[in-house]
Amino acid sequence: MLELKSITKSFRDFKVLEDINITARPGEIYGLVGSNGCGKTTLLKHILQVYRQDSGEVYYKGEIVKEDSELFKDFYYVQDDLFFPFGSTLRTLFEYEKMFYENMSEEKFNKLIKFFSIDSDKKLSTMSKGQKKQAAFVLAMAANPKVLLLDEIVDGLDAVVRRKFWNVLIKEVQENNMIVIISSHALKELDNISDRVGIMHQGKIIKEENMESLRDNLKRIQFAVEGEYEDIQGENFKVLKTVKIGSVYFVTLEGKAEEFEQALREKYKVLIFSELAMNLEEIFITELGGTGYGIEEYDEE
Amino acid sequence: MELKNTMKNNNLNLLMYNLKDKKNWFLVSIAIMTITLIIMPIILGSGINQTIIIVGILEIGTLMFLNSLMDSSYFHDNRKLTYYASKPSTRMARINSLLLSNMAFVFLLLVFLIAIGIFSGVPFDDIKEIFIPSVPWLIIGLFIIPLSSALTGNTIAAGVASIINFTIPLSLLAIIYYGFEVVGHFALGFNPRILFNSFIDNFYRMDILYFVKYVNNNFSWDYFLVLAGWIIVLYSLTLYVVKRRKNERTGDFVVSDGYKNIISILLASLVPIGFSEMFYNTSIASRITSFIILSGLTYYLINAILEKSFRISKYSLKLFAVFILFFGLFVLGTNITAGKFEATVPEASEIRAVYLGTDNYIWSENYEETWDIHNAKEEDIDKSPYAVLYKDPENIEAIVALHKEVIKNQEYYNYGSFNIVYFYENGERLYRYYELTQSEVYDKAKDQYLWKIANTSEFKKEKMPFIYDDEFYKSIDLISFNVDYENQDKYSEDIGINKSNVDMNILREKLKNDFNNVLLRGEGHLNYILMDRYGYYDRYSFDKMIETEAVERKETFNISINYNRGNIKKDDYISFRITEDYIETFEYLKTLKENDMEKLDEIIRAYSQEKENAVDSVLSNDSNEMMI
Structure with missing residues (x-):
């Protein structure tokens, strides 16, 4: 298990991470999502101890992760802004990285370059952004890490390659009991593959939950009542947002939908009532909206 | 594992x-x-x-x-x-x-x-x-x-x-x-x-x-x-x-913040130090003020470059304040500590010997080694050519008095620096160095002590042994002796006077009489009296320096002498510029130049007579003493 406990970091006077607590379990994909500049990459670099936290600790297998720790043999990081040593090809880089990762598998490497149709002898500097991402992903998978940190890995990839990516990743996680943390803005795709999600905003984790409970907790209700609807309150639910389109109301709700329905029916004559599924993107927007992020309307004075 | x-x-x-x-x-x-x-x-x-x-x-x-x-x-x-x-x-x-x-x-x-x-x-x-x-x-x-x-x-x-x-x-x-x-x-x-x-x-x-x-x-x-x-x-x-x-x-x-601070402070020190040479002749207060101003400016610019911002942080300001405080404490501490030592002048009675001279190092007797004057041994100074180790109590008193005068006032009509090294009776030593600032006023306050020293036989024998020290003269081998004549138009020529046609005894006697007169007149500044390596007082240089009427060029004889002292490998060289101020020597050389045999005989006769009189005087004094 990989745990981040109370990680705090300031860049001079600017607090970039504040009391970050995260738990990622083996065999799970952890989706790290957040607003732009919220500190996702910074957080990943703290896990690797490229940056050192001002306070708090990173734990892996119950041990504190420190710079130069041998625990890093289990870690592999694919950064958003990729770097490859000067003049290297995927093949030479594989040979180079073999020095660091004892589980580096040539068989898997060959299988993956074939699967992604990559020329392993082509200089990496001449490859397109998408090809570079694939190359980096191939190396990461071939290293057989126990902890895989992926920063914006599908950024710049076409839909077909993305699907290949997720297929490989899901298979590897299941087979090798890997911990995967993916930082991404591709929320729809993360929605399908993530077991657990952490939502970041302004250096804080504002929500961290399993996808299931996240979906259970946040709901969207569509209803129509006789007369004008005014927001109602209940002990076990909280109306986060109400939008009226024509005569139909859409309510974003936190808590129990049944109790909201009951309270609604007690107060109004309900003409239509149905519960809609919320995806990660909607949950994300709702959560960030709760912090006041992105709620401005363009024409609003 | x-x-x-x-x-x-x-x-x-x-x-x-x-x-x-x-x-x-x-x-x-x-x-x-x-x-x-x-x-x-x-x-x-x-x-x-x-x-x-x-x-x-x-x-x-x-x-x-x-x-x-x-x-x-x-x-x-x-x-x-x-x-x-x-x-x-x-x-x-x-x-x-x-x-x-x-x-x-x-x-x-x-x-x-x-x-x-x-x-x-x-x-x-x-x-x-x-x-x-x-x-x-x-x-x-x-x-x-x-x-x-x-x-x-x-x-x-x-x-x-x-x-x-x-x-x-x-x-x-x-x-x-x-x-x-x-x-x-x-x-x-x-x-x-x-x-x-x-x-x-x-x-x-x-x-x-x-x-x-x-x-x-x-x-x-x-x-x-x-x-x-x-x-x-x-x-x-x-x-x-x-x-x-x-x-x-x-x-x-x-x-690294620490390194940034080190660099800032280092450059904030070095830049004003580099500029300080420009202000070398200004007062110490001006130099310290300019140091602080330039240091502040450099510190600000370095910070602006390193931080990529013209705003300076409170921490940086505090650090600079600490630096200036440290600098201030250093200056103040130095001032206080120095004050305790600078007024120390020994009593003449405590002193066994003292060195007074302008040079910062002295030569060994055989010119093979040099020693810094501040840590040279007493016996080395004593043996060093031209460096005078004064032992005469009157000279020691004069030097102590000069020392006190310099502490009171460091102004002099000619810029100069000199060293004093006291050797106490109890074996201790005290070294002091003074730089005199140039003043327009021709004040003889310091000169009176110097001329007192310059007229003692201790000074003359050590500084001008060729003339005053008979023992020394007997111990040397003359290698060459030349006299050039220089007229008022500065035209110079060899006039054929050499060791074969000059009577060295007469020449030394004439030089002695002339130098006695010149030294008695008490004119000339510190440097030409105290310089170790140029023992023979050069009147012309002094005249030129203070621009008296005598600066007007007259006929001059330039005497150059090379000699060797016993087993010392290196030859020695001395020279004299004999102007009309050196009356007797000038006359003697002019006679030789003009080859006026009559006058030359007269000079030789006068010299012999003088010698005889001197011997008679000594003998009569001895017989008087015996009679008593």
Whole structure:
């Protein structure tokens, strides 16, 4: 298990991470999502101890992760802004990285370059952004890490390659009991593959939950009542947002939908009532909206 | 344990990988050296000599600098840094691999350079002479570059920082010198140069730090110990800095706050010190004020550059305030401490002997050695030619009185500096150095003591032994004796007067009478009386200096004498400028020039008569004493 406990970091006077607590379990994909500049990459670099936290600790297998720790043999990081040593090809880089990762598998490497149709002898500097991402992903998978940190890995990839990516990743996680943390803005795709999600905003984790409970907790209700609807309150639910389109109301709700329905029916004559599924993107927007992020309307004075 | 072994093996592999990576650099370097050190000298016909070896060392230094800087540049690119830092390899392993691969690179190039030298016939000792200081410089450079790279956030800044770091001991030396100058200003009687020299001779051994001391010396373990010391300090410092490095600041000029402060304060000290030479003749108060203003300005600019902002942080302001406070305390402390010592003037009765002179060093009797006057032994001063060690109580009293006068007032009509070294009866010594500031007023307050000393036989015998010391005169062999005549139009000619046609006894007698008269008149300033190496008082130079009427050129005889003293290898040389002020000598030489035999006979007769009278006088005094 990989745990981040109370990680705090300031860049001079600017607090970039504040009391970050995260738990990622083996065999799970952890989706790290957040607003732009919220500190996702910074957080990943703290896990690797490229940056050192001002306070708090990173734990892996119950041990504190420190710079130069041998625990890093289990870690592999694919950064958003990729770097490859000067003049290297995927093949030479594989040979180079073999020095660091004892589980580096040539068989898997060959299988993956074939699967992604990559020329392993082509200089990496001449490859397109998408090809570079694939190359980096191939190396990461071939290293057989126990902890895989992926920063914006599908950024710049076409839909077909993305699907290949997720297929490989899901298979590897299941087979090798890997911990995967993916930082991404591709929320729809993360929605399908993530077991657990952490939502970041302004250096804080504002929500961290399993996808299931996240979906259970946040709901969207569509209803129509006789007369004008005014927001109602209940002990076990909280109306986060109400939008009226024509005569139909859409309510974003936190808590129990049944109790909201009951309270609604007690107060109004309900003409239509149905519960809609919320995806990660909607949950994300709702959560960030709760912090006041992105709620401005363009024409609003 | 197993994991650790794996890491060790990885590190070895990493080193091998880096070495392989150096192959192209090495081949390019060999090509550059072959062209510039072998082919070019052959084409130009200059041949391969010691200079080529020096050029070779410079080339290796430059190649090493660029190579090491490029290898360390992963500190300056966030992508690279993250890539390497995310790999399961330790920081130490990365640094070790970088250092070892560059060491191997430099070592091979040095071997190639030695081979060029030896095959071209450059003596091995010449190569060794160049290698002794330069190889440690290269090694230190190899360690300084990764350290500087870790301290900075971009590669250009790392290059500049490497040069700054390499010269930090020198920069500190400049600051220390300035400190001693301040001490010298406040502490009347203390010579900043001597304090500084004593400091660098005894404590701050730059020659050892930069390995220059070992160039002409034989093999010494110190050499390797100092090099090992440098390596240990730099390596430990590098690991410490890398461990504490704030990687998130990559891209800034300097990533370490501590180093930023060191650089700011260092430059804020050095820049005003550099400018201080411009204000050398101004008062100490003006110099300190200008130091503070320039220091503040430099500090602000350095901060603005390093922080990329014209706003200065409160912390930086506090740091500068602390620096200025420290500087102020140093100045104040120096002033107070100096005040306790500067008024010390010994009682004449406590003194056994005293030296008074302008030179900062004296020659040994045989001119083979020199000693700094501040720590020269009493007997060495006594034996040194022209340096006078005064033992006559009256002279000691005059010197003590002069010393008191100088403490009261350091103004003089001619700029000058002089040293006093007292030797106490109890074996202690006291050294003082004074610089006199130039004044327009022709004040004879200090001269009265000097002329008193100048008219004593102790002074005359020591300063002008050719004239006044018969024992000395008997002990020398005259090698040459020439007289040039110079007319009012400065036209000079040899007038054929030499040791065969001049009566040295008459000449010495005439010189003695003239010098007695000149010295009795008590004209001429301190420098010409106190200068050790020019013992014979030069009236003309003095006249010119104070621009009296006598500056008008008259007929002059220039006497040049070369002589040898017994077993002393080096010949001695003295000269006299005889103007009409030296009445008797002038007349004698003019007679010789004009070959006026009648007058010459008269002079010889007068001299013989004078001698006879002197003998009679001595005899009659003796008989009177006997009768009594």
